[in-house]
Amino acid sequence: MSANPDHRCPVLDPTARAAHAEAAGLRARGPAVWVELPGGVRAWSITRHAVIRALTTDPRVSRDFRRHWPGFADLPEGWPPAPVAFQQGFVNTYGEEHRRRRARVAPSFAPRRVERMRPQVQATADRLIDVLAAVPPGEPVDIRAALALPLTMTVICDLLGVPEPLRPRLGHAIDAIVDTGVEPAEAVARGLELRARLVELLHHKQQYPGADLTSDLLAPVEPDREHGAAPATEQELLDALFLMLGAGYETSVNLITNALSELLARPEHIERLRTTAVDWDDIIEEALRHQGPVTYLPLRYAIEDIDLGEGVVIRRGEPIMIAFGAAGRDPELHPDDPDLFDPTRADKAHLAFGYGPHFCLGAHLARLETRIALTTLFDRLPHLALAHPEQPPPPIASLMINGLTRLDIVPTPLAVAG
Ligand code: HEM
Numbered sequence: 001m002s003a004n005p006d007h008r009c010p011v012l013d014p015t016a017r018a019a020h021a022e023a024a025g026l027r028a029r030g031p032a033v034w035v036e037l038p039g040g041v042r043a044w045s046i047t048r049h050a051v052i053r054a055l056t057t058d059p060r061v062s063r064d065f066r067r068h069w070p071g072f073a074d075l076p077e078g079w080p081p082a083p084v085a086f087q088q089g090f091v092n093t094y095g096e097e098h099r100r101r102r103a104r105v106a107p108s109f110a111p112r113r114v115e116r117m118r119p120q121v122q123a124t125a126d127r128l129i130d131v132l133a134a135v136p137p138g139e140p141v142d143i144r145a146a147l148a149l150p151l152t153m154t155v156i157c158d159l160l161g162v163p164e165p166l167r168p169r170l171g172h173a174i175d176a177i178v179d180t181g182v183e184p185a186e187a188v189a190r191g192l193e194l195r196a197r198l199v200e201l202l203h204h205k206q207q208y209p210g211a212d213l214t215s216d217l218l219a220p221v222e223p224d225r226e227h228g229a230a231p232a233t234e235q236e237l238l239d240a241l242f243l244m245l246g247a248g249y250e251t252s253v254n255l256i257t258n259a260l261s262e263l264l265a266r267p268e269h270i271e272r273l274r275t276t277a278v279d280w281d282d283i284i285e286e287a288l289r290h291q292g293p294v295t296y297l298p299l300r301y302a303i304e305d306i307d308l309g310e311g312v313v314i315r316r317g318e319p320i321m322i323a324f325g326a327a328g329r330d331p332e333l334h335p336d337d338p339d340l341f342d343p344t345r346a347d348k349a350h351l352a353f354g355y356g357p358h359f360c361l362g363a364h365l366a367r368l369e370t371r372i373a374l375t376t377l378f379d380r381l382p383h384l385a386l387a388h389p390e391q392p393p394p395p396i397a398s399l400m401i402n403g404l405t406r407l408d409i410v411p412t413p414l415a416v417a418g
Contacts, residue, residue: 011036012045014080015397019295020339023047023326031308035321037399039079039184041071043299043319049330049351051308052322056356060304061320063358064094068301070317078184083177083191084400085298088235089243091358098357104232105240106361108159108213114364117155121369124154125376132411133380140387140408147373148256155369156248160241161212163204170197174246198238198245214241244362251293252366254396254403256373259287261393261407262341263374264386269343273378282343284370285350289328290341292352295402296321325402327351381411 012035013022026033027047035045046052055061062068065086075082086092090101107113128147135141153171156162162170173194182190201214209215217237232240263269263283272278300320307313314320328350329338336345353360360366378384387408396403 009034009036009042012399014038014399016295016395016399016402019325019395019402020329023295023323024329026323027326027330030310030312032312032314032320037081037298037321039076041075041079041319043321044314045296045321045323047323047326047330049327049333049349052324052327052351053355055300055306055320056322056351056354056358058306059095060302060306061300062094062303063092063098063300065092065299065301067094068303068317069299069319071319076184078187080182080184080187081298081399082187083194084246087239087242087246089239091243091247101236101240102357102361104217105213105244108216109361109365111364114368117159117365118368118372120158121151121155121372122376124151124158125372129376129380132377135411138410140410142406143260143377143409144253144257144404144407147377148253148260151373152249152252152256152369155252155365156245159212159248159365160201160214160244161205161210162201162214163208166197166200166204170201170245171249173197174249177246194242195238198241201241202234202237213244217241247360248362248365250401252362252369254293254401255284255287255366255370257404257407258291258293258402259283259370259374260377260384260409261386261404262287262291264384264409265389266341267385270378272344278343280371280375282348283374284367285348286341286343286345288352289334289348289350290339291402292325292328292350293402294352294354294400295325296323296399297354298400322354324351324354383411385410 010026010033013019026035026045031048031051032044032046034042036042046055065072072086090098093101125147128150132141132146149171153167157167157170173190176190177194202218205212205214205218209218217232217240269278269283273280273283298319298321300322302314302316302318302320304316305313328334328348331338333349334345334347353363353366387410393404393406393408396405
């Protein structure tokens with residue numbers, strides 16, 4: 001664990017009840033601020049846009065905990081963020097190894113390949129919204145459970161070729177590991193459960209390969225002449241699956257839900273969509289800026305001392321938490337009311353998908369599925385409203401994910417709207 005020279009080290013609230021206010025307080029204190037994570041682990045929190053850009057592209061900063069975090073060995077067992085922070089997928093590799101392992105899956109996420117998924121995503125959205133359209137007028141529906149979650153889960157499971165019977169158990173196992181408020185023994189049990197489900201998927205695909213990314217990953221590869229790379233080990237394959245399922249599903253479900261929550265709370269923007277004063281892309285980019293689905297993604301490590309100015313030096317071996325969700329609300333970047341959801345603002349710059357060599361591989365896919373979900377929903381049910389506008393739903397208790405546990409809306413089909 002890292003020594004903490006700051007006696008006023010704030011403890012990050014693992015239940016995320018006021019995550020934006022917490023980030024604003026840290027941002028005002030300096031370019032990097034020591035914070036305490038669950039289990040007494042301490043790390044530097046980075047909430048300023050410019051500093052996030054600098055550190056995510058700085059070769060003196062690594063995501064490889066084995067090579068670059070001496071404190072890793074002292075961690076308590078069952079540390080709740082461990083399954084995400086210490087996953088062995090390429091997100092936690094550094095330099096050439098990262099480039100090589102990312103390159104194996106990157107082609108599947110290129111814009112043209114993602115575009116080919118459009119008909120399938122649209123068909124899934126249509127099927128789910130057919131069910132919503134049949135709900136009796138005035139009856140509330142949790143749109144997270146009824147649309148955002150099954151759509152994003154289906155898309156990522158289709159991409160990876162997950163067989164139908166395994167999907168609910170896999171979804172449940174992934175949900176369980178982003179909860180950073182659990183006891184250590186429970187965190188270990190949840191990690192093992194997820195691993196078991198991923199092994200089940202891999203073994204199924206070894207027996208029944210198909211036209212999917214898991215089967216592509218399993219296929220024997222020509223030795224990589226350029227880098228001399230060996231085929232992936234079973235562990236590397238499990239890690240790649242975990243990375244893509246975790247990163248691809250827990251995030252997009254919250255982008256759809258957060259965008260809907262903001263939009264329905266300010267119906268004047270729905271009117272602007274009708275008059276084409278704003279476009280759906282404006283809504284999606286503003287939702288990413290204002291309610292980015294990733295709060296923090298632990299961890300990074302300083303390979304050398306890094307002087308950030310203002311008297312702050314991150315020492316070699318110290319852990320760093322990048323607050324991707326906070327960057328879009330930095331008043332240095334958006335001096336004009338950064339905490340307001342305003343899709344009409346000209347500049348909606350954000351770092352919701354990260355920055356630098358680890359920039360999100362799934363950004364095109366996330367934007368595609370969110371756009372299809374929102375446009376199809378409003379085309380079919382244009383008179384949507386929040387069921388409980390005075391009572392915001394509770395946030396997901398996570399330091400990593402910014403989202404709502406549910407979002408009750410009242411769908412009113414066009415034919416019966418007043
Ligand atoms: C709204 C939805 C999404 C958001 C907000 C999001 C956010 C992020 C962020 C912030 C990172 C950077 C991690 C870092 O630098 O520490 C990242 C990386 C990544 N994302 Fe996403 N993501 C989303 C959807 C997806 C989807 C749909 C996939 C597809 C499977 C995906 C796959 C990945 C992968 C594989 C990485 C690791 C890239 C690397 O380390 O080279 N993401 N994502």
